Amino acid sequence: MQEYFIIIISAVLVNNIVLSQFLGICPFLGVSKKLTASLGMGGAVSFVLVLSGSITWLLQQYVLNPFKIGYMQTVAFILVIAALVQFVEMVMRKFTPPLYKALGIYLPLITTNCAVLGVAIINIQKDLSFTKALVNSLGHSAGFTLALVLMSGIRERLEEADIPESMQGAPIALVVAALMSMAFLGFSGLL
Amino acid sequence: MNLMQEFTKGIIKENPLFRLMLGTCPALAITTSVENGLGMGAAFTGVLLASNIVISLMRSIIPASVRIPAYVVIIASFVTMTDQLMHAFTPGVYKSLGIFIPLIVVNCIILGRAEAFASRNSVVPSIVDALGMGLGFTIALVMVCTFREVLGSGTFLGIQLLPEGIPAILMILPPGGFITLGCLLGFLNKMQKKYAL
Numbered sequence: 001m002q003e004y005f006i007i008i009i010s011a012v013l014v015n016n017i018v019l020s021q022f023l024g025i026c027p028f029l030g031v032s033k034k035l036t037a038s039l040g041m042g043g044a045v046s047f048v049l050v051l052s053g054s055i056t057w058l059l060q061q062y063v064l065n066p067f068k069i070g071y072m073q074t075v076a077f078i079l080v081i082a083a084l085v086q087f088v089e090m091v092m093r094k095f096t097p098p099l100y101k102a103l104g105i106y107l108p109l110i111t112t113n114c115a116v117l118g119v120a121i122i123n124i125q126k127d128l129s130f131t132k133a134l135v136n137s138l139g140h141s142a143g144f145t146l147a148l149v150l151m152s153g154i155r156e157r158l159e160e161a162d163i164p165e166s167m168q169g170a171p172i173a174l175v176v177a178a179l180m181s182m183a184f185l186g187f188s189g190l191l
Numbered sequence: 192m193n194l195m196q197e198f199t200k201g202i203i204k205e206n207p208l209f210r211l212m213l214g215t216c217p218a219l220a221i222t223t224s225v226e227n228g229l230g231m232g233a234a235f236t237g238v239l240l241a242s243n244i245v246i247s248l249m250r251s252i253i254p255a256s257v258r259i260p261a262y263v264v265i266i267a268s269f270v271t272m273t274d275q276l277m278h279a280f281t282p283g284v285y286k287s288l289g290i291f292i293p294l295i296v297v298n299c300i301i302l303g304r305a306e307a308f309a310s311r312n313s314v315v316p317s318i319v320d321a322l323g324m325g326l327g328f329t330i331a332l333v334m335v336c337t338f339r340e341v342l343g344s345g346t347f348l349g350i351q352l353l354p355e356g357i358p359a360i361l362m363i364l365p366p367g368g369f370i371t372l373g374c375l376l377g378f379l380n381k382m383q384k385k386y387a388l
Contacts, residue, residue, distance in 0.1 A: 020365045022220035026299065029215065071275060074293045075267040082260055111263075114216050114297045121290055166380035167373075170212055174373030181366040 004135050006191060011139025013187040017115055018147040019180055024115030028148060029173050031106065038152040041106045042145030048088060048110050049119055049144070052081050053137030056120040057130055077120050085111045115144055150180065194319050201323030207300045208331035209379050214300045217291050218332055219368035225348045228336035230284035232329025234273050234292060239301050240321040241269045246309040247317035253310075262305045263296070270296045300328065338371045339363055 015021055018028045024045070031041045056077050064070050089107045092100040100107075110116060119140045123133040154176055163172050207213045217235075221227045245265050246253075253261045274292045277285045285292065295301065304324055309317045340346055343362030345353035361367050 022216050022365070022368065023294075025215040025219060026213075029212065071271060074271050074274065074296055075264065078263055078267050078296050079260075082263060112297045112299055112302060114294045117297050118290060118294060121293055125290070164377075166384065167377040171373045171377035171380065174369045174376065178366045178369035178373060181369055182361075185364065185366065 004132070007132060007135050008139040010191055011136055012143040012146060013184065014191055016143045016147055016184050017119070017140045018144060019177065019184045021118070023118040024113050024144055027109065027113060028151060028177070029170055032148055032151040033155055035149065035152045035156060038148040042148045044106045045110055045113060045115060045144055046141030048085055049116050049141045050134070050137045052084050052116055053120055053123055054134055055080055055084065057123055057133045060124050073124070077117055081116055082111050115140070151177065194316065197316055197319045198323040201320065201327040202330065206327045206331055207324055208328055209376060213303060214298050214328060215372070216294065217298065218335055219372060221288050221291050222332060222335040222339055222368060223343065223363045224340045225333060225336045226284065227287050228332040229329070230281065231288055231291065232325070232332050234277060235295060235298065235328055236322070236325025238266065238269045238273055238295050239304060239325050240318065242266045242301060243304060243309040243317040243321040244314060246305045247312060247314050250310045258310065262302060266301055266305070267296045300324065335371050335375065339367055343367055
């Protein structure tokens with residue numbers, strides 16, 4: 001039990017996927033202007049991330065490893081993720097139209113979100129067991145959502161601030177991210 | 192079509208990192224030393240060049256409805272090759288770039304060039320476009336790396352510049368990446384307004 005707790009704390013706070021591992025920066029900067037949008041993006045990414053994390057683990061363990069084609073990892077994983085995103089999109093459109101409408105535009109973007117492929121590869125590199133890989137994916141997606149929601153809270157207030165013209169938009173968002181990342185560095189004493 | 196123009200647009204006017212804000216993940220993560228930046232730039236340019244050539248050659252064969260998966264498979268194959276080559280010939284850089292070599296697959300710049308350029312142009316302009324974009328991205332990476340390495344570890348390409356004890360370790364930690372890129376972008380925005388680049 002303790003092991004799982006450590007994995008979760010490490011994934012959410014200490015090694016936060018956005019602020020200390022730099023995965024998923026594009027949506028972090030692009031979709032963090034409004035709180036509702038960032039919650040939607042966080043939800044969609046979490047969903048795909050956990051699903052793809054489990055499927056790629058099974059794929060690696062039962063297909064790539066037995067046939068000794070580990071070098072096909074990148075190609076196999078990206079195909080799984082792309083197919084999964086398409087599949088999730090179709091299922092959502094059929095069964096939960098309101099949710100599909102809410103997430104609509106973010107769904108196709110998830111294929112090229114490096115957080116999804118990144119966590120799948122990290123799970124394999126760390127040699128985690130299936131349950132640990134699942135917990136690790138859950139922790140990382142919670143960390144992603146947390147970073148996105150915190151960022152959007154700050155940016156909603158930044159809208160009203162008087163920022164020099166050349167720093168508006170992405171530059172100031174990056175500086176804010178730097179301060180957040182410094183705060184998250186403080187968590188490294190936790191473990 | 193002016194080839195020189197295709198080449199230079201990737202360096203200044205449409206610089207993938209500074210102008211289009213694409214490829215920010217590797218630009219923040221691996222820019223702790225100039226050596227890493229050059230390695231990443233080379234790997235990226237190689238993959239972009241190869242995928243641009245193949246995609247522009249196959250542009251009339253690939254049906255429009257499945258073009259994105261087709262591009263992704265082409266790019267992923269070249270990324271795998273690069274991964275294996277770097278593992279064999281440059282083990283040091285391979286180790287420090289780590290997970291960001293396979294992640295070149297999801298680098299939006301490469302898919303973006305495939306969709307916006309290589310699928311609509313013949314081979315020669317596509318090669319020129321890939322070289323320009325690759326060089327532009329490499330220059331941008333090296334700029335970020337230079338600030339971070341000099342301030343963070345007091346060296347440049349491993350050569351000691353600042354006396355020991357002075358470096359601000361923060362610059363090679365995650366916050367340093369965000370702050371360097373943020374300030375550089377702000378500065379370049381200002382320059383662009385001033386000189387209308």
